[in-house]
Amino acid sequence: MTDFGGALKNLSEVKKYKLAIVGVPFDEKSSFRRGAAAGPEAIRRVSTGKCYNPDTELGVDLSEETVLVDLGDVDTSGDMLKTFAGIEDKVGRVVADGAVPIILGGDHSITYPAVKAVAGKFKSLDLLHLDAHPDMYQDLYGDRLSHACPMARILEDGLVKNLVQVGIRATTPEMEAMARKYRVRTITAREYPEKPRLEFKNPLYISLDLDVFDPAYAPGVSHHEPGGLTSRQVLDLIQNLKARIVAFDLVELNPSRDVSEITASLAFKLIKEIAGKIVRP
Numbered sequence: 001m002t003d004f005g006g007a008l009k010n011l012s013e014v015k016k017y018k019l020a021i022v023g024v025p026f027d028e029k030s031s032f033r034r035g036a037a038a039g040p041e042a043i044r045r046v047s048t049g050k051c052y053n054p055d056t057e058l059g060v061d062l063s064e065e066t067v068l069v070d071l072g073d074v075d076t077s078g079d080m081l082k083t084f085a086g087i088e089d090k091v092g093r094v095v096a097d098g099a100v101p102i103i104l105g106g107d108h109s110i111t112y113p114a115v116k117a118v119a120g121k122f123k124s125l126d127l128l129h130l131d132a133h134p135d136m137y138q139d140l141y142g143d144r145l146s147h148a149c150p151m152a153r154i155l156e157d158g159l160v161k162n163l164v165q166v167g168i169r170a171t172t173p174e175m176e177a178m179a180r181k182y183r184v185r186t187i188t189a190r191e192y193p194e195k196p197r198l199e200f201k202n203p204l205y206i207s208l209d210l211d212v213f214d215p216a217y218a219p220g221v222s223h224h225e226p227g228g229l230t231s232r233q234v235l236d237l238i239q240n241l242k243a244r245i246v247a248f249d250l251v252e253l254n255p256s257r258d259v260s261e262i263t264a265s266l267a268f269k270l271i272k273e274i275a276g277k278i279v280r281p
């Protein structure tokens with residue numbers, strides 16, 4: 001475990017924390033390649049202050065202007081339902097403490113219990129979902145909790161008021177129909193604006209699947225989907241976001257597919273920049 005660019009505080013030495021890392025080393029709901037369970041460890045390892053500083057591009061010093069702690073991993077040693085309950089519990093405790101959870105996946109199935117926990121506190125919650133895929137299959141190979149399904153479950157349960165999906169480039173007519181039914185706003189990779197400006201009225205949950213990026217920028221994911229976004233495009237979107245971010249997950253890092261920790265480093269950079277936007281919206 002390292003120190004997130006020197007920004008990390010020791011939990012035993014702080015009275016109150018504002019941002020909390022929660023790892024979820026879980027990939028049992030991956031439909032193709034496994035490996036995302038090693039994601040949290042890879043991000044922690046790459047984030048050392050020996051390589052990175054705690055300052056964001058917009059000038060927020062995360063070691064001075066906030067209190068970031070690492071609450072460790074959710075216990076994923078039991079069956080899947082126990083893991084999902086563990087996610088809900090741990091994320092729920094962070095929001096109950098008035099802090100913002102930064103959840104490190106794991107495959108994308110973990111977003112459903114995490115959003116459930118956050119929606120338990122924020123009755124009107126918006127969701128910004130960055131992904132190559134809409135993840136709105138009714139089921140995948142009969143599994144309704146697959147990493148290809150979390151957004152379908154979240155919409156059906158009415159957990160969010162507004163869902164905005166960005167970077168989509170691998171959908172199906174069924175998922176397009178579901179997007180229309182639930183009034184999902186979709187910004188495909190093809191339609192990605194030159195100057196992305198997104199504004200959310202309700203508290204915002206951000207769910208970022210690393211395959212939203214072109215594989216050239218993020219090779220360490222299980223499903224390579226060419227034609228994706230650049231690092232700069234997503235950073236621009238985050239830095240120009242007008243929203244109160246109350247939770248954030250970053251999923252689908254598969255270190256066994258990564259090259260020179262390119263994707264893990266990008267994941268860490270995204271955590272820094274989103275944390276900076278939480279500190280100074």
Ligand code: MN
Pocket residue numbers: 108131133135147209252
């Ligand atoms: Mn996904």
Ligand code: MN
Pocket residue numbers: 131132133209211212223
């Ligand atoms: Mn995806």
